[in-house]
Amino acid sequence: MFDVNExxxxxxxxxxxxxxxxxxxxxxxxxxxxxxxxxTVAKNWHERKVELFVELEKRVxxxxxxxxxxxxxxxxxxxxxxxMKGMAPKEDYHGxxxxxxxxxxxxxxxxxxxxxxxxxNEYVETAINAALEEGAKRVAGVLYTDHKGLxxxxxxxxxAFDEGTGIEISVRAFIGDLESGHGTNSVxxxxxxxxxxxxxxxxxxxxxxxxxxxxPEGRFxxxxxxxxxxxxxxxxxxxxxxYAAEAGFSFLVNKLGQKVxxxxxxxxxxxxxxxxxxxxxxxxxxxxxxxxxxxxxxxxKTFLLNTSLAKKYGTETTAxxxxxxxxxxxxxxxxxxxxxEELFSEVKRGIYxxxxxYTRFQNYVxxxxxxxxxxxxxLVENGELRPIRNIRVSDNLQRIxxxxxALGKESYHIHWWEVSTPVTTPYVLVEDVGITRATx
Amino acid sequence: MELLExxxxxxxxxxxxxxxxxxxxxxxxxxxMKNGNPEGLEVLADKGIGIRVLVDGxxxxxxxxxxxxxxxxxxxxxxxxxAKAASKVRNEPIRFSEEDFHRVSYKVKMKKDFRDFxxxxxxxxxxxxxxxxxxxxVNVPMRYLTYxxxxxxxxxxxxxxxxxKSKIPRVSVTYNLVVIxxxxxxxxxxxxxxxxxxxxxxxxxxxxxxxxxDVQALKRLIYEGKKPPEGKVDLVISPEVAGIAVHESVGHxxxxxxxxxxxxxxxxxxxxxPGMLGExxxxxxVTVIDDPTIPNSWGFYLYDDEGVKARPRYLIRNGIITEFLxxxxxxxxxxxxxxGSARALNYNREPIVRMANTYLAPGDHSFEExxxxxxxGVYMVSFNEWNIDDRRYQQRxxxxxxxxxxxxxxxxxxxxPILEITTKALWSSVDAVGKDVEFYPGTCGKxxxxxxxxxxxxxxxxxxxxxxxxxx
Numbered sequence: 035m036f037d038v039n040e041x042x043x044x045x046x047x048x049x050x051x052x053x054x055x056x057x058x059x060x061x062x063x064x065x066x067x068x069x070x071x072x073x074t075v076a077k078n079w080h081e082r083k084v085e086l087f088v089e090l091e092k093r094v095x096x097x098x099x100x101x102x103x104x105x106x107x108x109x110x111x112x113x114x115x116x117x118m119k120g121m122a123p124k125e126d127y128h129g130x131x132x133x134x135x136x137x138x139x140x141x142x143x144x145x146x147x148x149x150x151x152x153x154x155n156e157y158v159e160t161a162i163n164a165a166l167e168e169g170a171k172r173v174a175g176v177l178y179t180d181h182k183g184l185x186x187x188x189x190x191x192x193x194a195f196d197e198g199t200g201i202e203i204s205v206r207a208f209i210g211d212l213e214s215g216h217g218t219n220s221v222x223x224x225x226x227x228x229x230x231x232x233x234x235x236x237x238x239x240x241x242x243x244x245x246x247x248x249x250p251e252g253r254f255x256x257x258x259x260x261x262x263x264x265x266x267x268x269x270x271x272x273x274x275x276x277y278a279a280e281a282g283f284s285f286l287v288n289k290l291g292q293k294v295x296x297x298x299x300x301x302x303x304x305x306x307x308x309x310x311x312x313x314x315x316x317x318x319x320x321x322x323x324x325x326x327x328x329x330x331x332x333x334x335k336t337f338l339l340n341t342s343l344a345k346k347y348g349t350e351t352t353a354x355x356x357x358x359x360x361x362x363x364x365x366x367x368x369x370x371x372x373x374x375e376e377l378f379s380e381v382k383r384g385i386y387x388x389x390x391x392y393t394r395f396q397n398y399v400x401x402x403x404x405x406x407x408x409x410x411x412x413l414v415e416n417g418e419l420r421p422i423r424n425i426r427v428s429d430n431l432q433r434i435x436x437x438x439x440a441l442g443k444e445s446y447h448i449h450w451w452e453v454s455t456p457v458t459t460p461y462v463l464v465e466d467v468g469i470t471r472a473t474x
Numbered sequence: 475m476e477l478l479e480x481x482x483x484x485x486x487x488x489x490x491x492x493x494x495x496x497x498x499x500x501x502x503x504x505x506x507m508k509n510g511n512p513e514g515l516e517v518l519a520d521k522g523i524g525i526r527v528l529v530d531g532x533x534x535x536x537x538x539x540x541x542x543x544x545x546x547x548x549x550x551x552x553x554x555x556x557a558k559a560a561s562k563v564r565n566e567p568i569r570f571s572e573e574d575f576h577r578v579s580y581k582v583k584m585k586k587d588f589r590d591f592x593x594x595x596x597x598x599x600x601x602x603x604x605x606x607x608x609x610x611x612v613n614v615p616m617r618y619l620t621y622x623x624x625x626x627x628x629x630x631x632x633x634x635x636x637x638x639k640s641k642i643p644r645v646s647v648t649y650n651l652v653v654i655x656x657x658x659x660x661x662x663x664x665x666x667x668x669x670x671x672x673x674x675x676x677x678x679x680x681x682x683x684x685x686x687x688d689v690q691a692l693k694r695l696i697y698e699g700k701k702p703p704e705g706k707v708d709l710v711i712s713p714e715v716a717g718i719a720v721h722e723s724v725g726h727x728x729x730x731x732x733x734x735x736x737x738x739x740x741x742x743x744x745x746x747x748p749g750m751l752g753e754x755x756x757x758x759x760v761t762v763i764d765d766p767t768i769p770n771s772w773g774f775y776l777y778d779d780e781g782v783k784a785r786p787r788y789l790i791r792n793g794i795i796t797e798f799l800x801x802x803x804x805x806x807x808x809x810x811x812x813x814g815s816a817r818a819l820n821y822n823r824e825p826i827v828r829m830a831n832t833y834l835a836p837g838d839h840s841f842e843e844x845x846x847x848x849x850x851g852v853y854m855v856s857f858n859e860w861n862i863d864d865r866r867y868q869q870r871x872x873x874x875x876x877x878x879x880x881x882x883x884x885x886x887x888x889x890x891p892i893l894e895i896t897t898k899a900l901w902s903s904v905d906a907v908g909k910d911v912e913f914y915p916g917t918c919g920k921x922x923x924x925x926x927x928x929x930x931x932x933x934x935x936x937x938x939x940x941x942x943x944x945x946x
Contacts (some may be wrong), residue, residue, distance in 0.1 A: 069736045073563040076556035077535040078824055094514035100521065100539040114517060120594040122512050155563055174738035176922050208740040281508050282616030282652040283662065358514055396859035396872050398660045399652055404870060406863050424868050430522065439547065451740045451922055472868045473942045474899040
């Protein structure tokens with residue numbers, strides 16, 4: 035697709051645009067959805083498109099071109115130009131990165147075996163059967179295979195290519211109406227794919243969750259399963275973008291250099307993580323992706339930035355462009371040194387939450403939110419687990435981070451419908467978490 | 475649309491027992507303004523074809539944005555192959571309900587066609603919000619405003635004779651406003667005003683007035699807000715709060731695909747079971763309707779994305795569960811006809827069971843009558859945080875703008891009253907409903923990949939008796 039990119043760049047320069055970024059995609063995606071132990075639909079998407087960003091005297095615009103004929107490309111550029119001429123400039127625009135750059139191959143991000151995989155249904159059956167073996171009655175979920183080529187050309191000398199693959203499964207297992215469990219597995223190379231573990235975990239939690247009692251309310255020590263904590267960190271990932279902070283969507287506003295979490299907490303964005311579902315070689319302006327420490331031992335170190343926002347704040351890009359809106363690639367909560375058993379035995383009377391969904395904020399800048407545990411929820415008393423139901427986590431995101439008392443030593447990479455930015459996290463013990471429930 | 479007919483023919487030739495092809499084209503612009511700075515222009519121009527087939531009782535879907543016979547033919551081949559393979563992992567074949575199909579064409583007219591206006595002229599709407607908010611004198615240090623317009627063109631063809639062509643323009647303005655006064659901060663996030671139609675609808679709606687009302691209410695909340703009463707009180711909910719409540723706790727749990735488990739892994743299941751048709755879920759005064767045909771509504775359509783004619787759906791009538799939302803697959807499972815609730819966000823998405831414009835039907839009380847005999851209560855005007863469990867039974871709504879009601883009068887603002895309640899308790903507690911209906915836009919999320927479709931939510935004011943309210 036570089037020929038298309040070159041043509042767009044050439045024409046854009048001829049028309050007088052300043053900064054130009056052309057990001058071409060060639061994508062093959064396959065999906066198998068299943069429910070009630072059977073496949074409900076199988077899908078295939080093939081897509082070629084170009085995301086285009088242009089700048090004209092500090093006026094910026096973007097579009098996606100899906101019809102890549104020369105005629106349509108020229109028409110699109112002329113439309114952008116005529117639309118931009120009357121616009122007011124974006125005064126805080128400070129340009130894109132100066133290339134070229136050197137890129138390293140990132141291990142475990144490409145696997146021909148995934149491209150050549152003819153029929154992924156056997157993996158679906160493996161996951162369903164594992165869940166059924168654990169005692170589930172109904173199993174639902176989704177499997178994806180991905181193959182994506184990225185072609186980046188910019189007016190600042192970048193020409194970069196990245197090709198990636200992926201395969202992932204999300205499995206939810208049910209016994210009755212109130213007993214369910216969830217497991218996921220997301221990897222970039224076929225030999226690491228483990229649909230059985232996802233099905234088995236879903237089935238096992240569903241089995242443990244049988245005959246739940248109404249849960250209590252108050253403040254409790256809570257063990258968050260990686261699946262549950264990944265949800266909170268995925269919502270938080272947006273708040274680490276400098277753009278979100280300026281727009282009033284982040285509890286991290288005005289907190290640079292301040293303590294925002296327990297000293298045990300180090301949170302990073304790792305764009306170049308081997309086998310990470312969000313991993314890419316470069317960001318949208320061609321800067322090689324890297325590891326950026328957002329929170330270090332509880333102290334907030336940096337927002338995620340692109341070149342323009344970095345210049346605005348007198349610092350360096352963190353390689354997280356999004357040209358308008360920087361964003362995270364793979365959020366990582368560094369693990370601790372507790373075994374899972376030690377974590378559970380640490381809790382005299384608390385709650386184990388295996389999954390949450392529907393996280394919503396009352397106030398983004400304050401960080402006040404609630405989220406609903408779903409699937410198995412358990413009262414933990416002296417190492418014993420007793421299933422409960424119908425509770426809600428109602429608290430504040432910064433307070434949750436400050437309340438982290440222990441971190442498991444094993445990390446899990448989570449990506450599914452409710453965790454759109456991939457998150458790697460261990461089991462997390464948080465003290466004094468607000469729990470509420472409906473009383474009518 | 476020869477390519478669509480070609481796709482359907484090819485699918486049948488390859489062994490499909492049913493085939494449909496849908497062309498969608500979306501054109502539009504969006505603009506953002508952050509703290510007074512224009513954030514740039516986004517131009518949308520997207521089109522493609524989605525093909526869905528049934529083969530041996532399995533379902534396959536493929537889409538392409540390369541509009542050539544070769545590419546469409548390849549997509550058909552993939553859809554058929556996927557459907558065949560899927561049929562082997564099924565307990566029973568998928569069947570569709572029998573429906574009457576039409577050859578029709580319809581469109582929503584624009585008095586002020588947004589295509590005739592430059593981005594700069596559209597940006598004036600956002601500038602007007604900025605100016606009006608500033609003119610209030612309230613300190614609003616973070617202001618994030620967006621404008622977007624899109625013209626949705628669709629053509630749908632299936633192997634049973636349907637041909638539906640439509641053209642629906644949509645315009646929308648959203649804002650996030652953070653008020654800091656007296657060292658305290660309050661926020662009105664993701665507030666949206668949105669319609670199907672031309673620019674004249676946004677101008678008539680005057681989103682700047684909504685923004686001004688919000689920041690003034692938040693300022694007043696900061697200076698005069700007190701703790702809400704706790705424990706059992708009466709609660710009057712506004713059309714906006716009634717809207718989110720009917721959407722979350724009536725619309726979603728009545729989706730037949732969810733009831734029968736198809737969404738179990740993502741959006742969840744439902745506390746409602748097929749056998750609950752005819753059961754009481756609310757008081758006599760509660761009637762909830764979902765109606766895609768409301769003119770200029772954000773969730774407007776006249777034919778769904780399976781070619782079935784749309785009509786109002788009475789989900790609850792006088793407190794009784796009367797109808798589920800269905801598409802052809804789930805209507806067949808329930809032994810019914812589809813009520814036209816199949817929607818797809820775009821050409822590259824499958825049609826699934828969705829809401830359109832869901833509302834609490836009006837009753838016979840004026841607002842004054844609703845509050846006149848309340849000794850102690852709360853009037854919840856708008857909300858921020860809300861959520862509900864994945865069976866749609868345990869929910870929570872927190873008031874943004876809310877007031878104390880004392881001896882039949884609206885008094886001072888109250889901070890964050892929390893309604894955390896079960897679906898049955900909520901609708902059983904309603905003893906009176908107001909006369910006037912209002913609607914509020916939203917984006918309804920469901921499906922995987924997620925399909926955020928435009929919906930309206932609303933209704934009349936409603937009075938709930940003896941409700942356990944909480945404080946933060």
